[in-house]
Amino acid sequence: MKKYLILLFVTLLASNTFAQIQVGNTILTEREVIGGLDVPWEIKWGPDDHIWVTERSGIVSRVNVETGEQYILLNLAPQLYDQYESGLLGMEIHPDFNNGAPYVFMAYTYYSAGGASEKIVYYEYDFDNDALVNETIMVDGIDGNSTHIGCRLLAIDNTTLLVTTGDAQDWMASQDETALTGKTLRIDIDANGGNFGQPKADNPSPYSYVWSIGHRNAQGLALGPNGIIYSSEHGPSNDDELNILEANGNFGWPNVQGFCDNISVDYSYAEDLSSNFTESDYCQEYNVIEPLWSSGTSTIAPSDIIWYDHPSIPEFQNTLLMTVLKDKKLVRFEFNSSGDDIIGETDFFNNEWGRLRDICVSPDGKIYLATNGFNWPSQGPNEIIELYNADYVAESSYNCSTDGCEEIMDASGEYTTLEDCEAACDVSSIEENKKESINFYPNPIAKDGVLYFQNYENPFHLNISNLQGQIVYSNKVQERSLLIQGLLESGIYFLRSNNGNNTKLIVK
Ligand SMILES: [Ca+2]
Ligand SMILES: [Ca+2]
Ligand SMILES: [Ca+2]
Numbered sequence: 426m427k428k429y430l431i432l433l434f435v436t437l438l439a440s441n442t443f444a445q446i447q448v449g450n451t452i453l454t455e456r457e458v459i460g461g462l463d464v465p466w467e468i469k470w471g472p473d474d475h476i477w478v479t480e481r482s483g484i485v486s487r488v489n490v491e492t493g494e495q496y497i498l499l500n501l502a503p504q505l506y507d508q509y510e511s512g513l514l515g516m517e518i519h520p521d522f523n524n525g526a527p528y529v530f531m532a533y534t535y536y537s538a539g540g541a542s543e544k545i546v547y548y549e550y551d552f553d554n555d556a557l558v559n560e561t562i563m564v565d566g567i568d569g570n571s572t573h574i575g576c577r578l579l580a581i582d583n584t585t586l587l588v589t590t591g592d593a594q595d596w597m598a599s600q601d602e603t604a605l606t607g608k609t610l611r612i613d614i615d616a617n618g619g620n621f622g623q624p625k626a627d628n629p630s631p632y633s634y635v636w637s638i639g640h641r642n643a644q645g646l647a648l649g650p651n652g653i654i655y656s657s658e659h660g661p662s663n664d665d666e667l668n669i670l671e672a673n674g675n676f677g678w679p680n681v682q683g684f685c686d687n688i689s690v691d692y693s694y695a696e697d698l699s700s701n702f703t704e705s706d707y708c709q710e711y712n713v714i715e716p717l718w719s720s721g722t723s724t725i726a727p728s729d730i731i732w733y734d735h736p737s738i739p740e741f742q743n744t745l746l747m748t749v750l751k752d753k754k755l756v757r758f759e760f761n762s763s764g765d766d767i768i769g770e771t772d773f774f775n776n777e778w779g780r781l782r783d784i785c786v787s788p789d790g791k792i793y794l795a796t797n798g799f800n801w802p803s804q805g806p807n808e809i810i811e812l813y814n815a816d817y818v819a820e821s822s823y824n825c826s827t828d829g830c831e832e833i834m835d836a837s838g839e840y841t842t843l844e845d846c847e848a849a850c851d852v853s854s855i856e857e858n859k860k861e862s863i864n865f866y867p868n869p870i871a872k873d874g875v876l877y878f879q880n881y882e883n884p885f886h887l888n889i890s891n892l893q894g895q896i897v898y899s900n901k902v903q904e905r906s907l908l909i910q911g912l913l914e915s916g917i918y919f920l921r922s923n924n925g926n927n928t929k930l931i932v933k
Contacts, residue, residue, distance in 0.1 A: 443455075443456070444456075446774070446777070446812070448738065448740045448741070448773060449739075449740035450739075450740070451738055451739065451740055451814050451816075452814070452815075452816070453738070453812045453813060453814060454812070454813055454814075454815045455810060455811070455812055456810070456811045457493075457808050457809070457810060457811075458476070458488060458490055458493055458793065458808070458809040458810070458811050459488050459493045459495060459808060459809050460806055460807070460808040461805075461806075461807070461808070462478070462480055462795075462807040462808060462809070463480045463481065463482045463484070463807060464480055464481035464482065464512075464782075464797055464807055465478050465479070465480055465782060465783065465795035465796075465797070465807055465808075465809060466479045466480065466481045466512075466513065466514050466515070466782060466783065466795070467479040467514070467515050467516040467577075467578075467783055467795075468783045468784070468785045468793055468795045468809060469516060469517065469518055469785055470785045470786065470787050470788070470793075471487060471518060471522075472518060472522040472523045473487065474490075474787075475487040475488055475489055475490065475496075476488045476490055476785065476793060476809060477516065477518060477529070478495075478795070478809070479513050479514065479515070479516045479531065480513065481507060481511075481512040481513055481514070482502055482505070482507055482512055482513070483500055483501035483502030483503075483504075483505050483507070483512065483513050483533075484497055484499070484500055484501075484502070484513075485497075485498045485499040485500075485501070485513070485516065485529070485531070485557060486498055487555075488809065490787070490793075490811070496555055498550075498555065498556050498557045499548060499556065499557040501513050501531075501533060504533075504535055505533055505534065505535060506534040506535050506536045506540075506541045506542075506569060506571075507534065508541075508571035509571040509572050510571060510572045510573070510574060511534040511541060511543075511569065511570065511571050511572070511574050512533060512534060513531065513532075513533045514531075514532045514533060514534075514574070514575065514576045514577075515531070515532045515575070515576045515577045515578040515588070515589075516529060516530065516531045516532075516578060517529070517530045517578035517579060517580050517586060518530075518580075519547075519580065519583070519614060519616070520580050520582065520583040521583050521616055522550070524888070525616060525886055525888045525896065525899040526583075526614075526616035526899075527549060527550040527552070527896070527899075528547045528548070528549060528550070528614070528616070529547060529548050529549075529550060529557055530545065530546070530547045530563075530578050530580075530586060530614070531545070531546055531547070531548070531578070532544070532545050532546075532575065532576035532578060532588060533546075534569040534570075534574055535569070537566075537569070539568075540569065540570075541569030541570055541571065541574075542565070542566055542567060542568065542569040543567040543568070543569040543574055543575075543576065543590070543593075544562055544563075544564060544565045544566070544567065545562075545563045545564040545567075545576070545578075545588055545610070545612070546560050546561060546562050546563060547560075547561050547563060547622070548560055548561075552895040552896065553895060561622065563612055563622040564588070564605065564610065564612070564634055566605075567590055567593075567605045567606060568593040568595060568598070568604070568605070568606045569593055570591075570593040570594045572591075572594065572642075573591035573592050573593055573594050573641070573642045573659075574590070574591045574593055574642075575588070575589045575590040575591040575642060575643065575644060576588055576589060576590055576591070576644075577589045577643065577644050577645060577646045577656075577729060578646070579646035579647070579648065579654075580614065581648050581652075581654060583614070583615070583616075584613060584614060584615035584618070584625075585611060585612075585613070585614065585625060586611070586612040586613075586614045587609055587610070587611055587612075587636070587646055587654065587670075588609070588610040588611075588612065588634075589608075589609055589610075589640065589643035589644065589645075589646060589656060589658075590605055590606050590607065590608050590609075590610060590640075591606065591607065591640075591641070591642035591643070592606050592607035592640070592641055592642060592678065592679070593606045593607075596641070596678065596679035596694050596696075597679065597696060599638060599639050599640055599641065599678045599679060600638060600639060600675075600678075600679075600680070600697075600711075602630075602633070602635055602638060603633075605634065605635065607638065607639065607640045607641065607678060608634075608635050608636070608637065608638055608640060609635075609636045609637040609640065609643070609656070609670055610634040610635060610636060611624065611625045611628050611634060611635075611636035612624065612625065612634060613625045613626070616886075617886050617901065628672075629672055629673040636670075636672055636673075637670050637671065637672070637673065637674040637675070637676060638674070638675050638676065639674075639675045639676040639677045639678045639681070639713065640656075640658055640676055640678055641658055641659060641660065641661070641678040641679070642658065642659040643656045643657065643658040643659075643668075644657065644658075644659065644727070644728050644729060645657030645658070645667075645727055645728060645729045645730035645747065645748075646729075646730070647729075647730040647731050647732050647745060648732065649732045649745065649760075649764050650732070650734075650743075650764055651763070651764055653669055653764045653765065654669065654670045655667060655668070655669060655670070655717075655730055655732070655745060656668045656669075656670050656730075657727040657728070657729070657730050657747055658676075658716075658727070659724065659726055659727065660682060660683065660719070660720065660724050661682065661691050661694060661724075662691065662723070662724060663682060663683065663689045663691065663720070663721065663722050663723065663724065664682040664683030664689070664716075664719045664720060664721070664724070665719065665720035665724045665725055665726065665727050666683060666716035666718065666719055666720075667716055667717050667718040667719075667727070667730070667745075667747070667758065667767075668714070668716045668717060669714075669717060669765060671714060674714045675711050675712060675713050675714065676713065676714055676716075677707075677708070677711075677713040677714070677715075678694075679694035679695055679696065680695045680696070680697045680698055680704065680707045680711075681695075681704050681707055681708055681713045682694070682695070682704070683715075683716060683719035683720075683721070684715050684716065684719055685704060685705045685707075685708035685709075685713060685715055686704070686705065687703050687704045687705055688722075689721075689722045690704050717765075717766070717767055718758070718767055718770070724751065725749050725751055725752040725754075725756075726749060726750040726751035726752065727747050727748070727749055727750075727756075728747075728748045728749065728750050728781065728782050728783060729747075729748050729782070729783045729784055730745055730746065730747045730748075730784075731745070731746050731784045731785065731786060732744075732745055732746075733745075733746050733786060733792070735786065735789070735790030736790070736817075736820075736836065737789070737790035737791075737813065737814045737817035737819075738790060738792070738813075738814050738817075740757075741757060741792075743760075744757045744758060744759050744760070745757070745758040745760065746758075746784060746792075748781035748782060748783060748784050748794065748795075749780075749781055750780040750781065750782060750797065750801070751780070751801070753775065753776045753777075753778075753779055753780055753781065753799070754772045754773060754774055754775045754776070754777075754781065755772070755773045755774050755781060755784075755794070756770060756771070756772055756773075757769075757770070757771045757772075757773060758770055759771075778794065778796040778806075778808070778810055779796050779797065779798050779799040779806070780796065780797040780798060780799065780800075780801070781794050781795070781796060781797070782795045782796065782797045783795040788835070788837065789819065789835055790813070790814075790817070791811055791812065791813040792811070792812040792813070793809055793810065793811055793812075794809070794810045794812070795807075795808075795809055796808050796809075796810060819834055819835040819836065820835070820836050820841070821833060821834055821835070821838075822835065822836050822837065822838030822839070822840060822841050823838045823839070823840040823841075823842070823843055823845070823846035824838045824839050824840070824846070825839065825840070825846055825849065825850035825852075827852060828852075829847075829850060829852055830843055830846040830847055830850050863878075863887075863920055863921070863922045863928050864878070864879040864880065864928075865877060865878050865879060865920070865928075865930070866879065868929075868930055868931060869930075869931035869932065869933050870909055870930065870931070870932055870933070871909075871932075871933055872909065872910065872913070872914070872915060872932055872933065873909070873910040874909050874910070875906050875907070875908055875909065876906065876907045876908075876909055876930075877905060877906050878902065878905055878906070878907075881904075881905040884901050884902060884903045885901070885902055885922050886899075886900070886901050886902070886922065887899070887900060887901075887902045887907075887920060887921070887922060888920070888921045888922075889912075889913065889918050889919070889920055889921075889930075890918065890919050890921070890927075891916065891917075891918055891919075892916070892917055892918075897913070897918070898912060898913070909932065913932045914932065915932050915933060916931075916932055917929065917930070917931055917932075918930045918931075918932065
């Protein structure tokens with residue numbers, strides 16, 4: 426009897442925990458990281474090696490990928506307008522989160538005098554309490570609705586945030602450059618500049634967030650090789666699109682649907698067209714940029730996209746992966762070497778987990794999918810699925826550190842062989858640079874003392890962290906001195922300037 430129980434247990438373990446799914450020649454292991462979510466809308470691989478999740482009903486959390494434990498950081502439910510497709514949507518984590526800019530950006534819809542509006546905000550991460558605090562609004566008063574409200578967020582570098590907005594069912598507004606709906610917005614997130622949360626100074630108009638126009642409801646953003654920015658977009662009952670975004674680009678909606686080909690145009694939206702002024706006429710007149718790909722005469726409902734570049738799943742390496750809601754699948758797009766032309770389109774995971782809303786990838790190449798059930802808008806199961814190649818053995822690589830060459834257990838290091846690393850790694854010059862990074866006196870310092878910076882010339886960004894690694898001070902230093910009184914209690918701290926190394930400070 427005991428033997429059978431063990432056998433049963435092993436069988437259950439194998440079927441529940443280690444389901445497998447084939448992609449070309451690679452067998453992927455499938456595992457549920459967490460279930461029972463309420464429409465997971467955004468998943469991002471976080472700077473703490475957890476997955477950060479938004480649920481449309483208002484919860485922001487971190488999920489431990491190994492254990493499935495969920496840590497709730499914020500509950501926006503009381504302030505949301507969340508009908509049908511709306512509520513808490515896209516999220517992005519500041520690329521300098523661990524380096525003095527612990528900010529998390531979000532888009533959500535809320536009740537306003539006009540019904541529903543949408544705003545783009547950021548919260549600060551409170552390291553002591555593991556919570557998101559202090560909402561700051563960046564863009565407010567974007568027209569809202571229960572459907573067609575975007576919003577995908579993507580930081581393409583540490584100074585630039587892109588946001589896709591939907592047309593909020595006012596489709597003609599997508600062509601109106603003064604409206605914030607039906608656009609890609611571009612926001613300054615330079616934590617060391619004076620323009621945080623404002624339109625980027627080099628936007629088409631420096632006073633406007635608008636970066637590209639003529640979008641219907643884009644919910645996918647990905648940064649590809651060579652800095653190409655891809656975006657996926659829902660069509661009406663035809664012409665979902667995949668686009669390459671460009672500054673000042675007009676992407677056509679509502680008068681142009683898919684390609685400039687006069688085929689299957691839905692004229693109930695294309696109000697500016699007539700028998701004398703067709704879709705292709707409009708394209709010429711208004712310099713409309715055609716998509717790379719269209720779904721043609723029907724739709725599949727594309728959500729997020731990601732550029733996958735890890736060697737652990739060769740079938741996906743250097744391809745664009747698109748999660749699909751209505752048709753419940755993942756689409757792989759293969760590109761030419763310059764990334765501006767699609768040379769292959771293949772479906773995977775048909776109806777395997779229902780509607781696929783979002784995708785993220787860990788640094789070691791594991792893929793995570795946010796599922797949104799089998800029926801629109803929100804029936805379960807709503808879970809996060811992990812997919813990885815258990816047979817993949819990472820090639821080690823090397824980085825040069827102050828202790829010499831250190832081995833990295835994947836291919837992300839700067840050098841592929843120890844010999845290459847040692848030839849290039851000059852530890853003495855690194856030590857020299859370290860000495861130059863930040864010099865101050867006195868050290869130790871009294872609790873009410875004044876810290877002086879040697880060779881102070883220009884303002885610089887200073888982070889002070891405690892022994893637990895928590896940042897207790899993060900600010901731009903504009904003067905040669907800094908009053909410690911009221912700033913730091915007795916203890917040991919590490920000071921770090923924007924260019925690098927920790928220097929120890931003792932406060933008595
Ligand atoms: Ca995502
Ligand atoms: Ca278009
Ligand atoms: Ca067309």
